[in-house]
Amino acid sequence: MTPLSSPPRVISGSAPGRLCVDGRVKHGHEAILRGWAIRFAAVIAIILIPAVLPTFYVTLLGYVGMATLVALGLVLLTGISGQTSFGQASFVGLAAYATTVLTKSYDAPPIAGLAAGLLLTGAIAWLLGLVTARLSGHFLALVSVAWGISFFSLFGTIPQLHGFNGIGNIPPLRLGRFSAASLRVNLAIIWAAVALIMAMSANLLDSRIGRAIRTLNGARLMGASVGIDTVRLSRTVFVIAALNAAVAGFLFAHFERFVSPTPFSLGASIDYLFMVIIGGAGSLWGAPIGAALVVMLRDQFNDWIPRITGQAGDFESLVFALVVIVLLQRAPDGLLPLLMRFKRRTSPHAAAGDDAQTEQLPVPVTVPGEELLALQGVSRNFGGLAANRDVSFTVHASEIVALIGPNGAGKTTLFNVVSGVLPPNSGSVRLFGVPAARLSPRRVASRGLARTFQHVKLLPDRSVLENVALGAHLLGRAGLLRAMLRLDRAEEAHLLSEARAQAVRAGLGNMLHVPAGDLPLGQQRVVEIARALCLRPRLLLLDEPAAGLRLPEKRRLASLLRQLRAEGMGVLLVEHDMDFVMQLADRVVVMDFGQKIAEGPPERVQTDPSVVEAYLGGLT
Amino acid sequence: MNWFIFLALLQDGITTGAIYLLLAIGLLIVFSVTRVIFVPQGDLLAFGTLTVAALQGGHLPGTLWLLDGVSALALIAALFQGRRAAMRGVLAWGIYPAVVTAIASALAPREIPAISIILALAIVTPMGPLIWRFAFRPIANASVLALLILAMALHFVLIGLGLVFFGPEEAGAPPITNANFDLGSLNVSGQTLAILACCVVLVLGLRWFFGATIHGKALRAAASDRLGARLVGIDAGATGALAFGLASFIAALAGVLIGAVTPLSYDAGFDIGLKGFVAAIMGGLVSYPMAAAGAILVGVLESLSSFWASAYRDVIVFTLLVPILVWLSLRSGSPEDRA
Numbered sequence: 001m002t003p004l005s006s007p008p009r010v011i012s013g014s015a016p017g018r019l020c021v022d023g024r025v026k027h028g029h030e031a032i033l034r035g036w037a038i039r040f041a042a043v044i045a046i047i048l049i050p051a052v053l054p055t056f057y058v059t060l061l062g063y064v065g066m067a068t069l070v071a072l073g074l075v076l077l078t079g080i081s082g083q084t085s086f087g088q089a090s091f092v093g094l095a096a097y098a099t100t101v102l103t104k105s106y107d108a109p110p111i112a113g114l115a116a117g118l119l120l121t122g123a124i125a126w127l128l129g130l131v132t133a134r135l136s137g138h139f140l141a142l143v144s145v146a147w148g149i150s151f152f153s154l155f156g157t158i159p160q161l162h163g164f165n166g167i168g169n170i171p172p173l174r175l176g177r178f179s180a181a182s183l184r185v186n187l188a189i190i191w192a193a194v195a196l197i198m199a200m201s202a203n204l205l206d207s208r209i210g211r212a213i214r215t216l217n218g219a220r221l222m223g224a225s226v227g228i229d230t231v232r233l234s235r236t237v238f239v240i241a242a243l244n245a246a247v248a249g250f251l252f253a254h255f256e257r258f259v260s261p262t263p264f265s266l267g268a269s270i271d272y273l274f275m276v277i278i279g280g281a282g283s284l285w286g287a288p289i290g291a292a293l294v295v296m297l298r299d300q301f302n303d304w305i306p307r308i309t310g311q312a313g314d315f316e317s318l319v320f321a322l323v324v325i326v327l328l329q330r331a332p333d334g335l336l337p338l339l340m341r342f343k344r345r346t347s348p349h350a351a352a353g354d355d356a357q358t359e360q361l362p363v364p365v366t367v368p369g370e371e372l373l374a375l376q377g378v379s380r381n382f383g384g385l386a387a388n389r390d391v392s393f394t395v396h397a398s399e400i401v402a403l404i405g406p407n408g409a410g411k412t413t414l415f416n417v418v419s420g421v422l423p424p425n426s427g428s429v430r431l432f433g434v435p436a437a438r439l440s441p442r443r444v445a446s447r448g449l450a451r452t453f454q455h456v457k458l459l460p461d462r463s464v465l466e467n468v469a470l471g472a473h474l475l476g477r478a479g480l481l482r483a484m485l486r487l488d489r490a491e492e493a494h495l496l497s498e499a500r501a502q503a504v505r506a507g508l509g510n511m512l513h514v515p516a517g518d519l520p521l522g523q524q525r526v527v528e529i530a531r532a533l534c535l536r537p538r539l540l541l542l543d544e545p546a547a548g549l550r551l552p553e554k555r556r557l558a559s560l561l562r563q564l565r566a567e568g569m570g571v572l573l574v575e576h577d578m579d580f581v582m583q584l585a586d587r588v589v590v591m592d593f594g595q596k597i598a599e600g601p602p603e604r605v606q607t608d609p610s611v612v613e614a615y616l617g618g619l620t
Numbered sequence: 621m622n623w624f625i626f627l628a629l630l631q632d633g634i635t636t637g638a639i640y641l642l643l644a645i646g647l648l649i650v651f652s653v654t655r656v657i658f659v660p661q662g663d664l665l666a667f668g669t670l671t672v673a674a675l676q677g678g679h680l681p682g683t684l685w686l687l688d689g690v691s692a693l694a695l696i697a698a699l700f701q702g703r704r705a706a707m708r709g710v711l712a713w714g715i716y717p718a719v720v721t722a723i724a725s726a727l728a729p730r731e732i733p734a735i736s737i738i739l740a741l742a743i744v745t746p747m748g749p750l751i752w753r754f755a756f757r758p759i760a761n762a763s764v765l766a767l768l769i770l771a772m773a774l775h776f777v778l779i780g781l782g783l784v785f786f787g788p789e790e791a792g793a794p795p796i797t798n799a800n801f802d803l804g805s806l807n808v809s810g811q812t813l814a815i816l817a818c819c820v821v822l823v824l825g826l827r828w829f830f831g832a833t834i835h836g837k838a839l840r841a842a843a844s845d846r847l848g849a850r851l852v853g854i855d856a857g858a859t860g861a862l863a864f865g866l867a868s869f870i871a872a873l874a875g876v877l878i879g880a881v882t883p884l885s886y887d888a889g890f891d892i893g894l895k896g897f898v899a900a901i902m903g904g905l906v907s908y909p910m911a912a913a914g915a916i917l918v919g920v921l922e923s924l925s926s927f928w929a930s931a932y933r934d935v936i937v938f939t940l941l942v943p944i945l946v947w948l949s950l951r952s953g954s955p956e957d958r959a
Contacts, residue, residue, distance in 0.1 A: 084765045086772070141768055142657065142897055146938035149894065157931040270772050277769055318780025324773040329758045332766055 042195055050187035058183050062255050064288070064295045065190035066248040071275045071287035072194075072201055073244030078273070079281025080205065081237045082217030087144035088272045090151035091242040093264025094121045095249030097161060100259050103171045110173050114250045118243055125242030129235035148266040155261035166260030173254045186255045193247055194288070200484040201284055207483035208476040208495060211466055213237055214459050222457035224441040225419065225450070226535060227474040236480065271298075274324050280334025282461075289336055297323070365538065366397035366568040371433065372539045373418065373449075373572065378427035380410075380417055387413040389594045390427070395539060400561060400571040402581040402602075405591035406614060411574045412454050414591070415543055418572070419451045420444035432538065446474055450537035452528035454544055454574070460517025464508055467516045467527050469499035471534025499534055506530035507556050522548030526557065533564075540564065542573040546580045558584050582606065590614065627806050629923045635812045635881060637919020638819045642874040643896025644911040645826065646867035651900075652843035653863035655764050656756050659771040661871045662893020663778035668744050668875020669884045670782065673791035675728050675736035682785025683743050684724055690750045691717040697753075716746070733794035740793075741872045748868025749861040756864075757857060775890060782886030790888075793879025815877045822870065823912075835862060895922070895937060902944050914944075 050058060070088050078084050098120050099113025128147060132140045156163050173180040173189065180186055204210050212233055215223030220230045253259050271294060279290020301316040327335070366372070373395040380388040387410045395401045403411050416422040418429060420441040429437040432447055439447075450471070458467050472495040478488035503512055506526050511519065516527050525545055532540055546554050554577070561571055561584060575581045581588065582602040590598040590605055592614040598605050605611055643661055650658040667683050674681035691713040698709025720742050727735050755774055756767060799810030830836040841849040842859040850856050878884070878892070895918050902914025918937055925936040 078765070082765075084768065139901070141765060142901055143941055145894060146898065146941050149891075150935045150938045153932070153934045157935075270776075273769060274773070277766075315780060315784075317776045318784075321773040321776035321780065325755060325770055325777070328762075328766060328770045328773070329755075332759060332762055 046188050046191045046195065050184040050191075053184075053187075055183070058187050060295065060299060062183065062187050062190055064292045065187070065194050066252050066255070067272065067275060067291035067295055068194050068288045069190075069197060069248035069251075070245045070272045071279070071291045072197055072284060073241030074272055074276045075281055075284055075287050076201060076204075076213070076237055076244075077241040078276055079283070079286065080217065081213050081234060083234060083238065084141040084273065085144040085238070085241065086141055086266065086269045086273060087148035087151070088241065088245045089264045089266070089268035090148050091121050091125065091245035092249035092252060092268075093151060093155055093259075093261070094124060095246035096253040096259045096264070097155065097249075099250050100167050100170050100253050101160070103254075104167065104169070109175075110171070110250075110254060111175065113253075114247075117246045117250045121242050121246035121249075122239055125239045126235065129238040132238070144269075145266065148269050152261055152265050155264060161261075164260055164262070166258055168258045170253050170257040170259065172257065180254075183255070186251070190251050190255065193251065197244060197247065198284055198287075203486050204480065204484050205284070207488055207492060208469075208473060208478060209233075209480055209483050211459075211462075211470050212473055214462065215470065219457050219459060221421065221441065222453065223470075225445055225453075226471050226531065227442050227445040228470075229442055240480075276334075278324065278327055278334055280336030282333060283336055286334050286336045290334065293335070366570070368397060368568065370397040371395075372397055372431070372570040374428075374430040375414075375418070376428045376430070378414070378417060378424045378429060380413055380422060380424050386594045388417065388424070391591070391594075391596050392427075393589050393596065393599060395570045395572050397538070397570050398565050398568050399586050400565050400573065400584055402585035402588045403572060403574045403591065404576070404578075404581060404588060405597075408593075409591040410594040411591055412543060413594075415451065415454075415541055415574065418444075419449060419541060445535060448536070448538035449541065450532035450535040450539075451541035452525065452532055452543055452545060456521065456524045456528060458516040458524055458527060461515055463513045464503060464516050464519070464527055465496065465499055465512040468503045468508070468530045468534055469496055471502070471531035472498050474535060499530075502533045503527075503530045506533065506560060507553070520548065522546075522550070522553060525549070526553070529557075529560075537569065539570045539572065542571065542575075544574055544576060546575055546577045554580055624805055625927070629927055630920060631806070631808065631812060633920030633923030634916060635815055635919070636878070636922060637916035638815050639874050639878045639892065640896045640899045640918050641819060641912050641915035642822065642870050642877075643893055644899040644915050645823070646870040647896055647900045648911060649826075649839070650863045650867045653839055653846075654752070654756065654760065654767075654860045656767045657764070657771055657897075658864075658867055659768070659890075659893065660751065660774045660778050661867055662889035662891070662896070663775055663782065664744055664747055664868050664871035664889070665875040665878070665892055666782060666884050666886055666889030667747070667778070668740055668872035669793050669879030670786040670791055670875075670886065671740040671743055671872075672736050672793040672876055672879060674786065675724070675739055676731050676733065676794055677791075678729050678731050680724055680728055681740075681743065682781070683747075684721060686781060686785070687743055687746055687750075688717050688721055690754070691746070694750060694753055712746075712749075736794065737796075737876050740876055741869065744872035744875070745865060745869040748864035748866070748871075751868075752860045752864040757860060760856065760860065779887045779890070786886050788885060790883040790885045791879075792883035793876050795880035796877070811877075811880050815881075818873065818877060822873070826866075839863060891934070895919075898937060898941055901941060 050061075053061065070092060074085065074088060095114075095117030098117040099110060102108040102113040102116050103110055128143075132143055155161055161167065173186065180189060205213070212223060212228045215226075215228060216230055216234050216237065223230045223233075249264075252263070275290035275294045276286060277290070278293055279288070280286030298316065298320060301320055305315045305319060331337075371394055375394070376392050378388055378391045379386065391410075391414060393401070403414065405411055413422065417424050417437075418431075420436070420439045420443065424437055427437075428435060431439075431444065431449060434447075436444060436447070459470075475498065476488075476491050476495050478491050482488045500512065503509065506529055508523070508526060508530060511523070516524060519527065525548060529542065529545060532542075546557060549557060558580065561573075565571060565586075573581075573585075585602055587600065588598075588602050588605040589596055590608070590611045592610075597610045597614060598608045600608070643665065646661055647658055650656055650661075671681040671683045695709050695713040698713060699706050701709075720739070724739050724743070727739070751774065755770060759766065759770070762770075795811045796814040797810035801808045801810070801813075828836075830840055838849070838854045839859055839862060841852070841854055842856065842863075846856065849859070875884070875889075896915070899915035899918050900911050902910055902917070918940070921940060922933060922937050926933045929936070
């Protein structure tokens with residue numbers, strides 16, 4: 001890791017203040033104090049509340065806690081990474097049966113049951129993820145219905161599990177000589193687990209991996225373009241969600257001390273999903289809120305609906321489902337955002353100050369005059385339509401090449417071919433001197449090519465800084481575990497300071513903490529450029545960077561590009577703004593109907609008869 | 621197992637496979653037009669069976685009152701939406717249910733199988749458009765996942781209603797024909813042939829509908845590009861209602877057909893619907909012929925596995941998804957980004 005030339009300042013994240021490491025000392029101390037106060041209060045609550053509650057509520061809160069654990073995993077899976085599972089209850093069941101069989105039949109300590117449950121569930125989820133991680137959201141959802149039913153039916157049919165008679169008298173939790181036979185102690189253990197896992201999940205979301213996870217939800221191509229292995233990551237998230245469910249299953253078996261297939265049915269899985277939807281899938285706090293609401297609503301409905309209707313029936317589920325439907329229609333983002341509306345909106349980062357001096361940014365490693373990109377006879381068809389035909393050109397270090405042409409000339413297709421999104425049908429692509437026609441976007445990114453998109457691809461709800469920091473993904477190494485345990489702070493500080501520096505350099509210094517989606521479109525393009533710069537590319541591909549910018553912003557962009565060129569970077573840009581192109585580019589490649597029709601310095605291309613014809617429709 | 625049993629199981633499998641095929645078609649129509657994964661279709665199938673059974677028992681089914689009640693709501697809503705909508709509303713949600721209710725009240729005590737079947741179709745088919753109107757249309761632009769979750773919730777509403785209307789007992793439908801044919805040593809029931817014939821007629825009918833009629837073409841346009849279809853003046857609300865109407869008609873028909881082979885209870889539709897899903901997934905949720913092949917495969921596999929390992933029947937059918945998904949995931953690249 002490169003030594004930092006300036007001390008890490010405030011590390012921003014999703015939570016206000018408490019994540020400060022250094023920098024604003026006063027702010028940092030306050031936040032740290034407040035953070036510890038909250039933690040202390042939580043510990044006291046977890047110990048005291050179970051001790052004083054009536055038994056009925058002890059059981060109810062136990063269920064809420066266990067459901068929260070499952071729902072936390074689902075928030076990560078559904079709300080954050082955009083995948084849906086109707087099979088979480090079967091993961092709960094796997095772990096519950098694992099610990100039941102081990103502790104009851106083999107007299108193993110519960111801790112071994114926990115380990116076995118986590119291992120078994122993790123392995124099965126990993127295998128399922130192998131199959132489903134590439135599939136788009138609704139496929140995973142449907143398949144999860146299938147395995148939800150399969151596991152349920154297996155729990156009911158495997159003879160050793162005693163079918164629907166269930167297994168009772170499961171030993172209580174114990175560790176050494178300490179045995180937790182009382183429900184109250186169990187309740188404290190459950191909520192301690194909730195607090196721990198919630199903190200770990202929050203840590204994860206506020207990290208490099210957390211940012212990467214957010215790209216899984218509808219921005220996978222962008223994720224790949226900054227070097228994120230989206231397929232592997234979505235499998236990882238899936239496994240994490242399953243492990244959360246496994247912890248709940250372990251606790252369930254020792255809390256109830258009885259297991260049968262019923263609580264692991266498809267219906268239970270759907271309930272977990274309802275919790276997340278009702279609470280709000282976008283935030284971790286949606287999990288406890290949704291879990292509490294669903295568990296308590298169900299309890300209440302079971303209590304008074306039969307009294308009203310005077311007959312036994314499925315009225316509880318019916319009314320409950322109607323409530324869910326109305327909520328989905330009226331509050332599709334869950335109740336949490338509605339609750340948050342009443343809270344004073346604080347901007348956690350405004351206080352942090354963004355007058356950071358621009359860090360000394362590393363200069364791309366290129367040899368002057370080195371050939372960065374060479375296309376030779378590249379063709380790409382879509383069915384019968386030749387989007388690119390026999391296109392050849394090169395881009396060198398310290399050079400700005402502009403790709404121009406009328407709409408539909410095939411410029412964006414060519415970008416996609418170069419950046420690995422589309423393989424060419426024929427012809428060769430050499431990137432940094434190595435054949436690259438078959439590389440994935442992720443590999444292309446890791447070799448030093450960064451790009452922006454014609455249709456801006458950002459995480460609109462996240463801050464500009466976080467969006468830019470996505471580009472620094474490959475600069476970090478810290479994995480899941482380090483992120484969850486907050487052992488990634490030094491690296492995170494480094495990544496964020498790099499992101500901040502690039503953002504400031506691109507002219508976004510006064511809007512670092514604004515949600516990227518709130519910026520005007522032109523500025524969103526600049527965010528993409530800053531993100532691309534975070535990859536420390538040797539070659540930069542910009543798709544219409546100046547579109548939507550005002551004149552001063554265009555000038556600023558042009559001078560940034562000139563500076564990058566001076567540092568040795570190669571730039572290939574598609575642009576329709578001819579003034580911008582002609583003043584900036586060293587060379588212009590003109591395309592029309594998929595073919596290159598001219599190439600040369602701007603002044604020569606402007607007078608080229610075939611170019612004039614392509615643009616003006618053959619007036620000459 | 622001998623050859624004879626195998627053929628009998630095969631016949632069984634093809635019969636249920638044909639039902640799964642019907643459901644897969646309904647699912648594909650609804651999904652491609654509205655992006656809703658129509659989970660409650662299986663519940664409508666059970667409604668179909670149980671409605672016929674109730675009519676054949678000589679009493680009016682609860683689904684009729686459901687139709688009347690929800691239609692009244694739709695009528696009231698339509699009256700506030702301008703003159704054209706109001707006129708259509710009066711026709712669809714006022715006159716139609718009134719006529720169906722009148723005919724059902726007059727004819728139910730006579731217990732004529734053909735009339736009961738037609739009435740059941742007439743009662744269950746409008747449920748699709750009503751479900752669209754009140755459940756999905758208000759959030760038609762939500763994500764596929766939100767729509768799916770809503771569909772799941774709707775499933776619980778429908779089985780809740782099913783229990784209230786029909787009670788927990790199983791009930792069957794009258795067969796369309798009692799004929800039997802002996803093919804060598806194999807006995808082929810007329811109902812099997814009737815099911816297959818209905819399947820073929822329906823597939824050909826849909827083909828004609830999608831290829832030759834303006835409404836069918838509107839559906840295809842909406843399926844291939846919803847925004848584009850709206851831009852050329854195709855009413856998204858109307859195409860959605862039509863797609864749901866087709867699906868609920870198909871479900872009711874499937875319910876009437878399968879009810880004569882297997883009696884169903886109020887909550888039996890979900891599993892049948894899911895197997896229709898499995899078939900549709902094999903078609904990648906896009907291709908009708910693939911879904912047809914998948915449906916027959918699921919039916920035959922289920923029938924064979926119920927002979928060998930009946931307890932693991934569902935496990936085997938759903939595990940079948942895995943190799944198919946592996947293939948699908950290798951074929952497609954990474955999941956498409958949302959537009």
